Amino acid sequence: MLITPDLDRLVAFYTRLLGAEETERVPDEGPVFFLNLRVKDSDLGIVADKSVELGSPQRSLLSVTVDYVDELLSRVEALGGTVLGPANDMPWGQRVAHIQDPDGNAVNLAQPI
Template sequence: MHAPARKLFPMLSALDFERALAFYAEQLGGRESYRFPPEGQPAFELGIGRIDGSPALHGQALRPASGHRVELCVYVDDVDATVARLAEAGAPVLLAPRDMPWGERVAYVADPDGNLVMLTRENVS
């Protein structure tokens, strides 16, 4: 039997680290839960790593040639208001808010590095 993972979270790459932090903290309300290194930039349960031109340790390109590999799901209180605020701040809206047959209201935006972010709220009937 394998031991369970102690912690699991996604890591995104960011060309403009400060802009990515502002998007997830200021625009989506993410809160800092730890820093590594302790004197370094904050990280969230969503890890954001700086792209600085250095080769990645794993040897793979940090950007896929096309398409996307990751889609983040963020539950919010008001999908429409969140999309409006993000659009006003310059985030591309990829799918306007709409009700889905499974009972959620969803919309898609892109973060500053083009990562897909699904904003959702369970519909209250």
């Protein structure tokens, strides 16, 4: 789960970059507190909290398996994220790129090779 002061921005980022689809919303009507997104076979929960401060230290890393890392990298910055470097082939059989979402959360885009 991710906590964000700007739910709409973060949901738009993951929807447009990874094709995430909303599967749950709490409450059903009115201002949203929790939203669940489905990304392929995984769930990503996003909690709205306007008081959370961005940039505070984090100790988590979201890793998402994707079909084509390089194709997604070209879209990250236009969607408000940050590319931290080019994709690299790793010895464990993945092509990996490190990015940050619009809130600054660390995300690995990992493609099986």
